Amino acid sequence: MHxxxxGSISFGLVHIPIKLYAATEDKDIKMRSLHKECHTPIKYEKVCxxxxxxxxxxxxxxxxxYEPGKYVIIEDEELENLKAEQNKSVEIIDFVKLDEIDPVYFNKSYFVGPNEHGEKPYMLLKNAIEQSGKIGLAKITIRSKEQLAAVRAYKNALILETIHYPDEVRQVNQVPGxxxxxxxxxxEMETAVQLIEQLSTTFEPEKYTDDYRSKLMELIQAKIAGNEGTVAQEAPERNVVDLMEALQASIDKSKPTKTEAEAEAETPKKKKAPRKKKATG
Known part of the structure; x- marks a missing residue:
């Protein structure tokens, strides 16, 4: 696992060296956009x-x-000056009950593992969190962005979950209708509650699967097995000389044509040779 x-987790005067690992992964099947005629992958270039x-x-x-069509330019140096010092510490600010945080606030999950010489304080924090029934609310800087996070026990380890700031969660009263x-x-209420009770069960995550992804993967494998694969044509290398010739030809073509009078005026006139005098006898 990468x-x-x-960094470290700090609560009070305790500092625990840790490593973070992505707890989830994107399983979406990625597809490239190809040219329909030759099946070459399309390049997306930045063009003004x-x-x-x-x-x-x-x-x-x-x-x-700031207004439609009006911008203020922010230089990279100005952004760097605004960034907080890259703090490599997960500073636990408060301990709260997990059920006090609505799931809408949770963003991304990371497994927390102990770094060198951090095993004992790591387990101390994990067990203390379990016994207290609380989770730690912390701040962490990941990829230059300061984020709120929840640190909690997960099975035999710790997990850190980034949390949206309150102003990042939209107000439900803005939902129309x-x-x-x-x-x-x-x-009707009694019947609805009874139906919920009948459909209630213990959460077993392994029984839930992405049916669309499974069917799409089956389709892809069937096409490969049926020799329906295709090989993209190699894009030819651009010839710099040919490119320069094409640019020059474009410039020449865009020049305004001159009238015959203008061309004749710009053409240097040949000097007439002096006539030889006839010899007198």
Whole structure:
């Protein structure tokens, strides 16, 4: 498992060296966009829609659109100055009950493993969290972004889950069409609750699968087995000389044509040879 962050967990005066590992992975089946005719993968190039130029990384700056079509430019140096010092510590601020945090706040999960010489304090924190029935609320900086996080016991280890800030969670009252006061029949309520009870079971995550992904993978494997695979054509290398010739030809073609009078005026006139004098006898 790949280590994606190294640092420490601190609570009080206790510091625990740790490593973070991504607890989840994207299982979506990735597909490339190909040219229908030759099945070559398509390249997506950054082109300015105004002047039609293909842009290099140095040609691009960051801008914030404060009004439609109006931007303020933010330089990379200005962003660097705003970034907090890269703190390699998960600082636990508070301990709270897990059921006090609505699942809408949770974002991404990371397994927490002890780093060198951190095994004993690691297990101390894990067991203490379990016995207290609480989780640790912490701050952590990952990829230059400071985030809230919950540190809790998970099976025989610790897990860290990043949490959205309150202003990142939209207000439910902004959802259109949600009814406010509707009278419900008591009998209907009893029937609905009874149905829920009948369908209730113990959560067993392994019994839930992505049916669409499974069927898509079966289709892909069937096509491979049926020799329906295709080989993309290699993109030809661009010839610099040919490219320069094409650019020059484009420039020449775009020049305005001259009238015959203008061409004749620019053509240097040949000097007439002096006439020889006839000899007198």
């Amino acid at each position: 280590t994606m962050w190294k 829609p105004s002047c039609g130029k293909e842009l290099a990384a140095d040609d691009i700056v960051k801008g914030y659109e 949600v009814p406010e006061d509707i009278e419900l029949n008591e009998k």
